[in-house]
Amino acid sequence: MSHHHPSLTDIPDLAGRYDLYGAVHKGLRKAGCELLIRLGAADFADQTECDAVLDILRGYVLLAGSHVMHEDEHIHGMLRGRGGSTDIVDEQHDDHRAAFATLEKLAADIERASPQEKPALGRRLYLAFAAYLAEDLAHMHEEETVTAPALWAGFTDEELVVLEMRIIASMPPEENMAFMRIMIPAMNPAERAALLGAMRKGAPPEIFNAVIEFAVRPGLTDRAFGDLANRLQLAA
Numbered sequence: 001m002s003h004h005h006p007s008l009t010d011i012p013d014l015a016g017r018y019d020l021y022g023a024v025h026k027g028l029r030k031a032g033c034e035l036l037i038r039l040g041a042a043d044f045a046d047q048t049e050c051d052a053v054l055d056i057l058r059g060y061v062l063l064a065g066s067h068v069m070h071e072d073e074h075i076h077g078m079l080r081g082r083g084g085s086t087d088i089v090d091e092q093h094d095d096h097r098a099a100f101a102t103l104e105k106l107a108a109d110i111e112r113a114s115p116q117e118k119p120a121l122g123r124r125l126y127l128a129f130a131a132y133l134a135e136d137l138a139h140m141h142e143e144e145t146v147t148a149p150a151l152w153a154g155f156t157d158e159e160l161v162v163l164e165m166r167i168i169a170s171m172p173p174e175e176n177m178a179f180m181r182i183m184i185p186a187m188n189p190a191e192r193a194a195l196l197g198a199m200r201k202g203a204p205p206e207i208f209n210a211v212i213e214f215a216v217r218p219g220l221t222d223r224a225f226g227d228l229a230n231r232l233q234l235a236a
């Protein structure tokens, strides 16, 4: 367990540099906070509700685990190769992998338990997830305030975009869609338009349209989608 305290004041400005972590971390924060609330409000004695919330938990753990792996494989080694240290974030990633295994075990315990036992086990899962999320929030803060400036010092923005493209290319389409689904509603309007505008330039129109229909539109209010369509000049 790491007890590394994030600084609330040493928060570097982007200063025009490429925000490698921004969008995906906003998505993971949103998904994690919503899941925490859901776990707290869930009636674990109700089978349908219990199944639904454990489904969401497993989907989240899959994405969070994949995200950690992507950073290990495509970012940390590259940073060390240019003289940067990744000791703190590597240790935090190890803690996260252990946490994912624990969360899965707690979920399996609930599934095996009798209806009378489930609420007490649901409370354990809720508290365990809260503790994990607290560590993940601190970890993402470390990445955005310490690791990101180290990356800016060691790499050009063009190189950082190449690292990100390698991560995107390593994922099957469903996984890219799943990340987009959590990221887009978590981003602000200008960020959404910038991300999707860049994607439109690089992707075939049918892929872009599928992302809009299946990963973007369902997660936004009509007003937010209208704003995005306007910024992107999408045909109605």
Ligand SMILES: [Fe+2]
Pocket (backbone or CB within 6 Å): 067, 068, 071, 089, 093, 139, 143
């Ligand atoms: Fe990370």
